[in-house]
Amino acid sequence: xxxxxxxxGPVTLSEEAFLTINCTYTATGYPSLFWYVQYxxxxxxxxxxxxxxxxxxxxxxxxxxxxxxxxSFHLEKGSVQVSDSAxxxxxxxxxxxxxxxxxxxxxxxxxP
Amino acid sequence: xxxxTQTPKHLITATGQRVTLRCSPRSGDLSxxxxxxxxxxxxxxxxxxxxxxxxxxxxxxxxxxxxxFPDLHSELNLSSLELGDSALYFCASSVxxxxxxxxxxxxxxxxxxx
Numbered sequence: 001x002x003x004x005x006x007x008x009g010p011v012t013l014s015e016e017a018f019l020t021i022n023c024t025y026t027a028t029g030y031p032s033l034f035w036y037v038q039y040x041x042x043x044x045x046x047x048x049x050x051x052x053x054x055x056x057x058x059x060x061x062x063x064x065x066x067x068x069x070x071x072s073f074h075l076e077k078g079s080v081q082v083s084d085s086a087x088x089x090x091x092x093x094x095x096x097x098x099x100x101x102x103x104x105x106x107x108x109x110x111x112p
Numbered sequence: 113x114x115x116x117t118q119t120p121k122h123l124i125t126a127t128g129q130r131v132t133l134r135c136s137p138r139s140g141d142l143s144x145x146x147x148x149x150x151x152x153x154x155x156x157x158x159x160x161x162x163x164x165x166x167x168x169x170x171x172x173x174x175x176x177x178x179x180x181f182p183d184l185h186s187e188l189n190l191s192s193l194e195l196g197d198s199a200l201y202f203c204a205s206s207v208x209x210x211x212x213x214x215x216x217x218x219x220x221x222x223x224x225x226x
Contacts, residue, residue, distance in 0.1 A: 032212035043217035051212035097167045098213045102155040
């Protein structure tokens with residue numbers, strides 16, 4: 001079945017460092033791909049998405065490019081802030097009707 | 113605020129009991145999803161309803177059931193509770209149709225089974 005694999009955390013960075021969180025997927029066809037973020041004590045929020053190959057999703061300085069050749073959707077940010085500390089989930093849309101399959105989540109901690 | 117409301121926020125109950133979690137979707141969203149987030153299983157899709165009908169089923173135990181009512185709110189019923197059912201249960205809603213529709217998540221109900 002469809003699945004998502006993302007790098008294990010926690011990822012600990014200093015403020016203004018470069019961030020990469022790896023995400024690869026296994027799916028039938030070409031599903032839409034998402035990054036969701038979960039701040040402490042809150043639900044998930046959509047960070048960015050891409051619906052077809054070579055699309056780049058971007059939001060709040062974060063970017064991810066849909067690479068079908070490598071079945072990847074890595075999340076990047078050029079300069080992280082303390083406020084980016086959260087858990088990041090990579091997800092794909094599976095089986096129609098917008099059902100989501102999530103990766104295990106990667107906790108990011110950014111220190112001043 | 114995502115517009116998705118879940119009640120209660122916290123629930124503590126004993127093993128063997130039954131609980132009901134409630135979700136009100138965003139105004140206009142016809143589709144409701146339930147997810148379970150636990151430390152060992154991560155975020156798992158349980159079930160989806162669209163305009164009152166079940167549309168997709170994931171790793172939902174037979175002890176669990178859900179429904180979506182005519183006013184589009186949804187309830188997740190968990191029965192014969194076990195310690196391992198302790199988790200954060202999220203409801204999400206979306207406008208179904210077209211690839212990449214955003215799912216809006218509620219803040220979750222934290223269930224603790226003791």
